[in-house]
Amino acid sequence: DYEGYSSIKLNNGFKDPSLCRETIGYWVLRHFMEAPQANYARVYVNGAYFGLYTSVESVNKSFAERRFESDKDNPFFKGDAEPAPPPPGCPPAQPGATLNYLGDEQACYETHYEIESDTGWNELIQLCYAIEAEHSLAPMRMETDRFLWMSVFNSLTVNLDSYLGSITHNYYLFRRDNGRFVPVIWDLNECFGGFNQLSSGMPLSISEMQQLSPDANKDLPGKPLLDLLLNEQRYRKMYYAHYRAMLEHFFANGAYLAKAEELQALISQAVQDDPNALYSFSDFEDNLYQSVNITGPGGNPFSIVGLHELMDARTSYLQSTPEWQVTAPQLGNFQPSAYAAMPGEQLWISIETQEADSCWLLYRYSSAEDFSMLPMYDDGNHEDGAAGDGIFGTSVNMGNTGLQFAFYGENVEAGTFLPYNATFAYYELGIASDIAINELMASNTTTQADQDGEFDDWVELYNNTSQLVSLEGYHLSDDESDLQKWTFPAGAQIEAQGYLIVWLDKDETQQGLHANFKLSADGEALFLSDPDGNLLDGVQFGAQLTDYAYARCPNGSGSFSILAPTFQASNETACLTDTREASEEEAWQFYPNPVTGSLYWQAPQGAQYPLEIRLSDLQGKLWLEQTLNAAEGSLPMQDLPTGMYLLFIEGKREPVKLVVLKL
Structure with missing residues (x-):
């Protein structure tokens, strides 16, 4: 175990003389979807320097649990399998993890996918049926936005050793607690044109990779996912909205190249010192900008295109295509009727647009859910100003733990998201409560002991009012279906603008406020309700760091984040104070x-x-x-x-x- 990671994957840069393809690829991806972390490692064997490797986070059950806030034992598949003839009774199928629907027999899928969980074949079959045979079921079987981002990345970076290319593999599928599958891309050492086989025909030349169409392979029988995303009108506009966003924010502005140059400078000495390097140091330096010739397995020579050589020309090509000549909607300032509200309270949200014929609010109540699309209106009747003024509005009720939202606008030519990397990124509104859950700690080993010297879980409440408030009969719970799990005793109260600690240690025999449940450091939820069972405040949290708090910033009303603990005191010091005193x-x-x-x-x-x-x-x-x-x-x-x-x-x-x- 190293800082919470039980697996280390070291890669030697096969077919990547630049040694940047994996790190840059994952760096870009992590701005748009869940993806592994990646860095570099100097590897020593018996004290002797053995070489430089790329260290990539393992996509395993722990990864899925952390990233997707779901049960790690949910259906989990690797889109890879050893090629084999179809079993008796199974239809002929394209090779690879194609997501084609092959009937209802599990055996027909076992030669295309590796199962990483104990069960899940039926759920995978249902996903394939929705993708190929019944598109209307797709939103209930998959988080479509993540599959859109995966498809955009594969095409834009010419990542052909993937679902897009001839082998149709190198991704994982995990089914979240919300019942929808999400993809995780892996094995990026050959992205940016390191693998040039788009289909079963001839390999692509450099110029063909530079001018690879964003629509490539959308009509192939072994690519039903691309058929769904690129031939359905709504998804197609979303695909190109994402494509333009990724190109603009990471490639047209040169951000990828600046990052690659930074990384090469970081590892330059380690590369020069590597006694087992696969490539010369000049190849390492040159391949960032231009093609280099290397020797592959069996002694066969071949050329690897330079990252800048590929992406500079590719950016120019894409910006010249008809899909970049459209007038896309512009989404501007938005305004909620309140920045915090009580659970169930109606909120109005409006947004200024230009060139948008339609607009939707994408919303959910917690990160465990998928986003729903709610139509917005420019009719003068939805807190949207005057009819036809380009301002769209709609209403939505505040959830029990808050509201997360983004926007999507569309016209006959194109679509646009706000923020640009929605729905991986989103805006958030919090719960308004006189008494707020202000800070909690789910893994306490040294921070603060209770009156018996025990380092237990705790929650801090804050009174936002200028009056003393009785908490007699109020409730705390970690179960939304049982809000009255623990009840404050007679005489419990909280001072005006004061703080109150409740120990969550499942030990009510101790003196003071000790609840009958504990928190999970792996993540769960906490709720505060009044004597009638009305929800006042709630927070859902993911995996916690030991001896760090999950606290509101600003104090008493802001969103939660992991901060240094401020036990029974304002969070502002943790929110705003520099980590050191500067002269x-x-x-x-x-x-x-x-x-x-x-x-x-x-x-x-x-x-x-x-x-x-x-x-x-x-x-x-x-x-x-x-x-x-x-x-x-x-x-x-x-x-x-x-x-x-x-x-x-x-x-x-x-x-x-x-x-x-x-x-």
């Missing part, structure tokens, strides 16, 4: 904050470069990262969702942390 000459300057466009920064005197700057939301999702080599610059934030972000700067000194508000 005046060491102080960083960031402006403007709040920000609507770019955030400008100026480094202190004596800063030691390079420095890494990362911008994450309060849920820990990484949105931007840069390497700083100069004393001043800017961070583009105009396309990010509104809300609070944590900015980290790391280098040779202690890290710096800043809270940034995006309007």
Whole structure:
């Protein structure tokens, strides 16, 4: 076990002289869908340096449980299997994990997929039936948006050793608790044109890869997923909306190349020192920009296209195609009727648009759910201003633990999402409550002991009012179907703008407030309700870090994130305080904050470069990262969702942390 990871996968860069294909590919993917982490490892054997490897997070049950907040024993498949003739009674089928419907017999699928769970074949068969035979069932069997992002990535980066290419493999399927399958891409050492076999015909030339159509293979009989996503009008517009977003934010602006150059600089010395390197150091440097000739298995020579050589020409080609000449909708400022509301309370949400004929609110109540599409209206009757003014509105009720939402606009030519990487990214509104669940700790080993010296789980409540509030008869629970699991005793109260701790240790025999349940550090939920059983506040949380709190930022009303604990005190110190005390000459300057466009920064005197700057939301999702080599610059934030972000700067000194508000 190493920092919670039980498996380490080391890859030697086969068919990737640049040693960047995997790390860059996964880096891009993680902005749009769940994908493995990837870095580099110097490997030593008996104290001797053996070589540099790419270290990629294993896609296993632990990965699925962490990323998808679901039971790790749910149906789980690897889209890969040893080729074999179809069993007796099974129809002829294309090779690979094609997602074709092959009838209802399990044996017909066993030669196309490897099962990673104890059960699940029936669920996989139902998925294949929806994808190929009954498209109306697809939204109930799969999280369509993740399959759209997978398909966009495979096409844009010419990742042909995938579902898109001739072998139709290299992905996983996991069925979430919500009953829908999600894909996970893996094995990216041959993305960016490292594998050039699109179909059973001749391999693609470099120019053919540079000009690979986004519609490639959509009508092949062994690609029913592409048929669904590219021939159904709504999905097709969503596919191209995602395609334009990924191209614009990571390739047309050169972000992928800057990241690759940064990574090559990081590993350059390790590559030069590698005693078992597969490629020369000049091939390593050159392949980022141009093709290099290498020797493959059996001594056969072949050429590997350069990343920049491929993607620079590919970007120009794509931007010249008809799908890039359309007038896509523009989605602008949006306005909720309230930024926090009680569970069940009606909320109105409006959004300004241009060139949109239709608009939808994509919403859900927790990250365990899939998004639903709710029509928005520009008729003057839905808190949308005047009819036909380009402002769309609709209403939705607040959920028990909050509301997560995004937008999709469409006209006859194209569609657009907001935020650009929806629905992996989304906006969020929280619960409004006089008494709020303010902070909790589900894995406490050293932070705070109870009156008996035991380090147990705890929750902190905060009174947002200026009056003392009696909590007699109120309830706490970790089960939404049983909100009255534990009841506050007679005399329980919370001071005005005060804090109250309840120990969640399943030990009511101890003095003080001790509930009859514990929290799971692997993630669950916590609810507060009044004496009549009306839900007042709730929070759903994923896996927790030991001795860290899950707390609101701002204190008492904001969204939750993992922070340093502030037991029975305001969270503002954890939200806003730098991780170190800086003298005046060491102080960083960031402006403007709040920000609507770019955030400008100026480094202190004596800063030691390079420095890494990362911008994450309060849920820990990484949105931007840069390497700083100069004393001043800017961070583009105009396309990010509104809300609070944590900015980290790391280098040779202690890290710096800043809270940034995006309007």
